[in-house]
Amino acid sequence: MIGLIVAYAKNRVIGNKGQIPWRIKGEQRRFRELTTGNVVIMGRRSYDEIGHPLPNRNTIVVSKTANYEAENCVTVGSLTEAIDIAKTKWPEMNIYLSGGAGIYREGLDLADKLFVTEVELEPEGDTFFPEFDETKYDKTVDEAVDGEIPYTYVTYTKKNER
Numbered sequence: 605m606i607g608l609i610v611a612y613a614k615n616r617v618i619g620n621k622g623q624i625p626w627r628i629k630g631e632q633r634r635f636r637e638l639t640t641g642n643v644v645i646m647g648r649r650s651y652d653e654i655g656h657p658l659p660n661r662n663t664i665v666v667s668k669t670a671n672y673e674a675e676n677c678v679t680v681g682s683l684t685e686a687i688d689i690a691k692t693k694w695p696e697m698n699i700y701l702s703g704g705a706g707i708y709r710e711g712l713d714l715a716d717k718l719f720v721t722e723v724e725l726e727p728e729g730d731t732f733f734p735e736f737d738e739t740k741y742d743k744t745v746d747e748a749v750d751g752e753i754p755y756t757y758v759t760y761t762k763k764n765e766r
């Protein structure tokens with residue numbers, strides 16, 4: 605399974621000045637639960653924000669300029685190469701495309717499922733999740749979480765193209 609995992613605001617903002625423009629305690633729980641034991645693919649800037657490989661999963665960084673090598677972390681030059689490596693090295697694992705915008709843009713065509721956290725904010729931002737054709741997906745609302753900044757976990761599953 606290739607999944608795409610993202611948290612976006614009501615105005616589709618995913619990032620601002622190299623960071624995620626909100627901090628919501630507990631919001632990253634689903635990211636951790638889904639990706640642990642699996643493969644995470646992310647762009648160089650997203651990796652730089654985290655600054656280290658994520659524990660208990662395999663990280664593939666996409667970059668043409670940098671080379672991050674560590675335990676459970678490799679760097680490749682394209683998203684297709686990243687997916688090929690993941691499927692070859694860890695055929696039993698799920699793959700999660702984890703941003704940023706370029707990876708999402710290219711990844712939308714490749715992902716079977718989109719795991720989205722809809723964040724009830726309209727923050728300032730410079731990085732956006734691309735528009736996509738929602739009619740090509742079945743949408744389920746998995747969990748709505750109240751709080752100072754409410755958010756909802758939803759899943760879009762790509763319909764079979766026949």
Ligand SMILES: NC(=O)c1ccc[n+]([C@@H]2O[C@H](COP(=O)([O-])OP(=O)(O)OC[C@H]3O[C@@H](n4cnc5c(N)ncnc54)[C@H](OP(=O)(O)O)[C@@H]3O)[C@@H](O)[C@H]2O)c1
Pocket residue numbers: 609610611612617618619620621622623624625646647648649650651653666667668669670681682683702703704705706707710731
């Ligand atoms: N809200 C969320 O769920 C979420 C998730 C992830 C990131 N973010 C935010 O998004 C922002 C970062 O995203 P971004 O779009 O600016 O950067 P990014 O995608 O993380 O990184 C961009 C870099 O990755 C490499 N890259 C990306 N796509 C590529 C492709 N298809 N082929 C080859 N190389 C590729 C290139 O590296 P080189 O220049 O080294 O070649 C490119 O300059 C940050 O603000 C971050 O906090 C938010």
